[in-house]
Structure formats: C-alpha cells, structure tokens
Amino acid sequence: MTLFSGLSAFPLTPTDPAGRLKPDSMARHIERLCAAGVDSIGLLGSTGSYAYLTAAERMRTVRVAAEAVAGKLPLIVGVGALRTDEAEQLARDAAMAGADGLLLAPMSYQKLTDEEVFQHVAAVAAAGDLPLCIYNNPGTTNFAFSHKMIARLSRLPRVTAVKMPLPADGDFAAELAALRSVTAAGFSVGYSGDWGARDALLAGADAWFSVVAGLLPGPALQLARAAGSRNAGLSERIDRAFHPLWALFRQFGSFRVMYALAELLDNDGIAPLRPVLPLAGDDRRKVEAALGQLADIQPASGRPASISI
Amino acid sequence: MTLFSGLSAFPLTPTDPAGRLKPDSMARHIERLCAAGVDSIGLLGSTGSYAYLTAAERMRTVRVAAEAVAGKLPLIVGVGALRTDEAEQLARDAAMAGADGLLLAPMSYQKLTDEEVFQHVAAVAAAGDLPLCIYNNPGTTNFAFSHKMIARLSRLPRVTAVKMPLPADGDFAAELAALRSVTAAGFSVGYSGDWGARDALLAGADAWFSVVAGLLPGPALQLARAAGSRNAGLSERIDRAFHPLWALFRQFGSFRVMYALAELLDNDGIAPLRPVLPLAGDDRRKVEAALGQLADIQPASGRPASISI
Numbered sequence: 001m002t003l004f005s006g007l008s009a010f011p012l013t014p015t016d017p018a019g020r021l022k023p024d025s026m027a028r029h030i031e032r033l034c035a036a037g038v039d040s041i042g043l044l045g046s047t048g049s050y051a052y053l054t055a056a057e058r059m060r061t062v063r064v065a066a067e068a069v070a071g072k073l074p075l076i077v078g079v080g081a082l083r084t085d086e087a088e089q090l091a092r093d094a095a096m097a098g099a100d101g102l103l104l105a106p107m108s109y110q111k112l113t114d115e116e117v118f119q120h121v122a123a124v125a126a127a128g129d130l131p132l133c134i135y136n137n138p139g140t141t142n143f144a145f146s147h148k149m150i151a152r153l154s155r156l157p158r159v160t161a162v163k164m165p166l167p168a169d170g171d172f173a174a175e176l177a178a179l180r181s182v183t184a185a186g187f188s189v190g191y192s193g194d195w196g197a198r199d200a201l202l203a204g205a206d207a208w209f210s211v212v213a214g215l216l217p218g219p220a221l222q223l224a225r226a227a228g229s230r231n232a233g234l235s236e237r238i239d240r241a242f243h244p245l246w247a248l249f250r251q252f253g254s255f256r257v258m259y260a261l262a263e264l265l266d267n268d269g270i271a272p273l274r275p276v277l278p279l280a281g282d283d284r285r286k287v288e289a290a291l292g293q294l295a296d297i298q299p300a301s302g303r304p305a306s307i308s309i
Numbered sequence: 310m311t312l313f314s315g316l317s318a319f320p321l322t323p324t325d326p327a328g329r330l331k332p333d334s335m336a337r338h339i340e341r342l343c344a345a346g347v348d349s350i351g352l353l354g355s356t357g358s359y360a361y362l363t364a365a366e367r368m369r370t371v372r373v374a375a376e377a378v379a380g381k382l383p384l385i386v387g388v389g390a391l392r393t394d395e396a397e398q399l400a401r402d403a404a405m406a407g408a409d410g411l412l413l414a415p416m417s418y419q420k421l422t423d424e425e426v427f428q429h430v431a432a433v434a435a436a437g438d439l440p441l442c443i444y445n446n447p448g449t450t451n452f453a454f455s456h457k458m459i460a461r462l463s464r465l466p467r468v469t470a471v472k473m474p475l476p477a478d479g480d481f482a483a484e485l486a487a488l489r490s491v492t493a494a495g496f497s498v499g500y501s502g503d504w505g506a507r508d509a510l511l512a513g514a515d516a517w518f519s520v521v522a523g524l525l526p527g528p529a530l531q532l533a534r535a536a537g538s539r540n541a542g543l544s545e546r547i548d549r550a551f552h553p554l555w556a557l558f559r560q561f562g563s564f565r566v567m568y569a570l571a572e573l574l575d576n577d578g579i580a581p582l583r584p585v586l587p588l589a590g591d592d593r594r595k596v597e598a599a600l601g602q603l604a605d606i607q608p609a610s611g612r613p614a615s616i617s618i
Contacts (some may be wrong), residue, residue: 018394051418052392083361084583085327109360109416109449110564110585120584140418142451255419274393275429276419 006039066098091128375407400437
C-alpha cells in the first residue's frame with residue numbers, strides 16, 4: 001500500500017461566506033474519515049475548494065486537518081495555483097503544516113503548453129520535497145495530459161502518481177496497460193469521477209480519488225473494497241445504490257451536490273463560495289432522495305454500517 | 310462614440326518575475342497608446358495578466374496607468390476573479406484608482422451555471438458602479454455566454470457592452486443582428502481575436518478589443534479606421550501585412566507573442582509570469598520576421614506612420 005493507493009477521500013473545506021475556515025467543522029469532517037478508515041485524505045482538492053481560498057487559509061486548513069488526523073491516516077494536500085511561484089510556496093507551506101503528500105493540478109488561465117506544465121510540476125515537486133500526484137482534470141484546468149507527458153513526469157523525483165479523469169471510451173484496462181507500459185516502475189495510476197470508480201478498480205486501478213467518500217466514507221469504502229478485490233457482483237450491488245447520487249453528480253457537478261449532502265448530514269450551515277450557488281428547492285430534495293437510496297449501506301445517523309443488500 | 314466602441318488597446322502589464330509591477334515600463338506602454346490616439350485602453354485584460362496578479366498589484370497598476378493616461382483616453386480595467394467577493398473588491402478598487410469602465414470575465418474553476426454567472430456579474434456591476442463590459446472568452450474562462458444570457462445581462466444597470474470571441478462560423482453580420490435584436494437599446498457589441506477584427510468591423514461591430522494594439526497601436530488604428538469606415542480594399546491590404554503575425558498569434562497564443570514583440574520593440578526585459586514561458590530561438594525569430602512585414606505601416610522606430618501600401 002503506497003501513499004497514492006486505495007480509497008482517498010476528498011472532504012469539503014467548511015468556510016464562512018468570506019472564505020475563512022471553520023476549524024471545528026473541518027476537524028469533524030476529518031474525524032469522520034479517520035473513524036471510517038479510508039486509506040488517505042485528499043485535503044484541498046477541487047472538492048475542498050482549493051482554487052477559491054487564499055494561501056493563508058489553505059495553510060490554516062492543513063494545520064487544522066493535520067491536528068485532527070493526528071497521524072492516523074496519510075494527508076494529501078492540493079497545492080495548485082495559477083502561478084508557479086505561488087504553487088511552490090503552497091507546497092512548502094503544506095509540507096511545513098503536516099502534509100504527507102501533494103496533489104498538483106495545472107490550473108490555467110492562458111492555455112498552457114506541455115513544456116510549461118512540465119517545468120511547473122518539476123518546480124513544485126522540488127519545492128515541496130514530498131511525494132506528489134499529478135492531478136489530470138481537464139474539466140477544471142483546461143489542460144489534458146498526454147500519456148507521453150505523464151511518462152515524462154513519472155521520471156521526475158517525487159512525482160509518483162497520477163489522478164486521471166474517466167477515459168472517454170470507458171476502457172480502463174486498455175488505459176491502465178498503456179500508462180503502465182510507459183511510466184516509471186512503481187508509478188501509481190488512480191481515477192476520479194465517482195461514477196466510474198467501480199469499473200476503474202475492477203480493472204486494477206491503484207486508487208479511487210473519491211468525492212463522495214469525503215462525506216460518506218463508509219459506503220464508499222465498501223464499494224472500494226468490493227471492487228478492489230475484484231468482486232464484480234457485490235460491487236455492482238453497492239454501486240447500484242449510488243446510481244441516483246451519481247446521476248446528480250453528473251447533472252449538477254459533484255461540488256454542488258456535496259454541499260447539499262453536507263447540509264443533510266451535518267446541518268452546520270456551510271455553503272460554496274460565490275459565484276457557486278447552493279442547490280435549492282427540488283434539486284435539494286433530489287439529493288435527499290438519493291441519500292435515502294444509500295440507507296442500506298449508510299444509516300441515517302451517518303455511521304458506516306455493514307452492507308446488507 | 311461610447312466608452313466601449315472603436316479601437317480598445319490592451320497593453321501588457323510589465324512585471325518582475327515575482328509579479329511586481331514595473332511602473333516606469335507600464336507608463337511608457339500607456340504613453341505609446343495615448344500618442345497613437347486609440348479610442349480606449351483595456352488595462353489588465355487577459356493580455357495584461359490580470360488573472361496572475363495580486364489584488365494589491367492590480368490596484369497599483371490602475372493608479373500608475375491612470376496617472377500616465379491623465380484623462381487623455383478612457384481607461385477600462387479588467388476586474389475578473391474566481392470569487393465574487395474578490396471581483397467586487399477589485400471593481401471598487403479600480404473605480405477608486407481612476408478607471409472609467411470595467412471589463413469582467415467570469416473566471417472559473419468549477420464550471421459555472423448561467424444563474425451563477427448572472428448573479429456574479431450583477432454583484433460586480435453594482436460594486437464598481439461604472440459602465441461594465443462583459444468579457445465572453447470561453448477559451449480562458451470555460452464559460453460561454455448564450456445570446457439569451459447576454460440579453461438578460463444587457464438589462465442590468467451599468468452593463469453596457471459585451472466583448473465577444475470570433476464566431477465559429479465567421480458570420481459576424483448574422484451574429485451582430487441576432488445580438489442587437491435581443492439586447493437593450495444602445496448595448497455595444499465588440500470583438501476580440503485580432504485576426505477576425507477586419508471582418509468584424511466591416512460587418513458593423515461597435516468595437517475591436519485588440520491585443521496587438523497594446524504594442525502596435527499605429528498599424529492597428531489604421532486597420533480599425535479602414536475597416537470601421539467600411540473600406541474593404543484598404544482594410545484588406547493592411548490586414549494582409551498583419552497575416553504573418555496573426556498566424557503566430559494562433560500558433561503560440563497572442564499572449565506569448567506579445568512578450569516577444571515587447572522585447573523586440575522595447576528591450577526592457579519583461580517576461581510572462583511562470584508557468585507561461587517566453588518564446589525562444591526560432592519562434593522568436595518568426596515574430597521578428599512578422600514584425601518586419603508591418604514595416605510599411607510601422608516604422609522600425611515604433612512611431613505610427615501613414616500607410617503606404
């Protein structure tokens with residue numbers, strides 16, 4: 001089991017409307033993940049609003065999370081920024097505040113070239129001096145990593161993993177084989193896009209970087225363990241209970257749905273930072289209904305339970 | 310002539326590698342635009358690196374530019390930011406520092422909905438209390454404005470213009486007619502994408518939001534005046550001299566080419582902020598050759614001259 005393998009759970013970062021961390025709420029989110037026993041925490045990922053928070057709040061978030069996790073789980077921290085010098089500083093900050101590994105998306109405004117992203121990743125990996133996972137998320141960064149690029153990056157010191165988007169053709173086995181044939185030995189290939197996680201793990205992906213596990217680690221862990229042990233039948237039954245939620249993730253974006261889930265589970269009044277708006281009315285009720293579908297694997301109390309399907 | 314009409318020139322923002330404004334260089338860029346007599350200055354647009362600079366440097370940039378322009382030309386200032394509260398503050402800052410109008414791109418990380426962008430624009434327009442141009446630039450913001458959205462926004466107080474990307478089908482006349490039929494009376498429709506400027510102006514667009522005019526205002530002004538007065542033959546001859554430069558804009562992105570042009574014209578050692586890299590070697594020489602093609606309308610000294618084609 002390496003740092004970037006198994007189920008990595010991505011919590012929200014609870015803030016007030018001015019983007020200041022709510023430390024008690026953050027600690028509760030982290031403790032829920034520790035109690036469930038996920039394999040790592042993906043702090044300040046896209047789900048954790050990293051792109052919207054100041055460097056000072058991001059440092060504070062790592063400190064609060066590191067204290068709450070207390071060494072029980074590895075803490076992976078997102079350090080993306082539009083500028084290289086900012087991302088380097090965030091990497092140093094995260095290392096100092098207790099991160100075990102880094103996650104780096106090549107945020108962009110001007111569309112970036114391969115060479116620009118390569119030099120950016122190399123600089124941030126050197127600055128942080130921690131194992132680093134490349135975050136390949138073209139939907140938010142407007143940059144798509146070619147296999148050739150990933151292969152080249154996998155040979156940089158400290159760059160040990162990639163977080164991939166779901167393959168357009170759904171052929172995980174072919175993509176995994178292709179990536180493993182060109183990347184450095186021991187390089188880890190994991191996936192985000194919760195609705196494709198079961199297929200990714202059945203095909204032998206090293207990790208599931210999971211949004212939903214940030215709030216529902218119990219059910220997510222059961223899905224991860226069933227699919228990770230190549231149990232097609234059991235993983236299909238668990239995945240089916242998630243289908244209504246996956247449909248909402250795809251319709252509204254998982255980020256907005258997660259805030260609605262947080263409100264239903266914790267009722268502690270956190271909301272996305274504007275311009276992103278919380279779901280309301282009928283949309284909220286759809287999230288509630290989807291959560292109900294998970295009752296068999298997630299009791300209303302929020303405690304993880306054994307699956308009884 | 311309204312604020313958002315005619316030739317709006319977008320200068321680079323000269324900084325050191327840490328993103329701190331070089332005020333003397335900024336003032337020289339502004340003075341060149343004043344001397345040429347463009348119709349407005351588009352400070353801190355995409356070309357002006359707004360997305361990469363801190364709020365403090367952006368405020369400083371507006372102050373320095375406002376002093377250099379000394380009321381001779383209208384000063385339009387880009388106030389985009391990932392968060393609504395940040396963009397509101399930037400709009401207030403710009404107004405206080407001497408802006409005459411605002412330009413707002415809906416920067417995004419999470420993909421935004423129409424309602425989110427609508428509320429974002431409304432909030433920033435209210436905060437700035439200056440005429441505001443919507444910046445429709447899907448290539449950098451990952452958000453495309455529908456005509457319906459522009460129509461709705463055109464009815465907000467202070468929202469008086471849109472800066473459009475080039476139409477995919479090249480049919481400016483149809484797009485202009487469609488937009489004018491749905492937007493509020495007096496709403497201005499201009500275009501960015503320098504290689505389409507001639508066609509846009511010949512078709513009756515209100516403005517050319519020009520990257521190249523930020524460094525070569527003389528030749529750009531001649532193209533704008535020829536096309537704006539519907540002189541197809543003269544504007545075609547001028548545009549032809551720009552063709553090698555347009556090809557490089559499309560190949561490398563106009564942002565990178567502008568830094569190479571600045572080096573050739575001014576030699577004052579400014580470069581894009583990393584991760585963006587300056588053009589080098591053969592690519593630089595191509596920019597030099599393209600600049601040479603403009604010799605008839607832009608003498609080597611940089612002074613604008615009458616066209617003699």
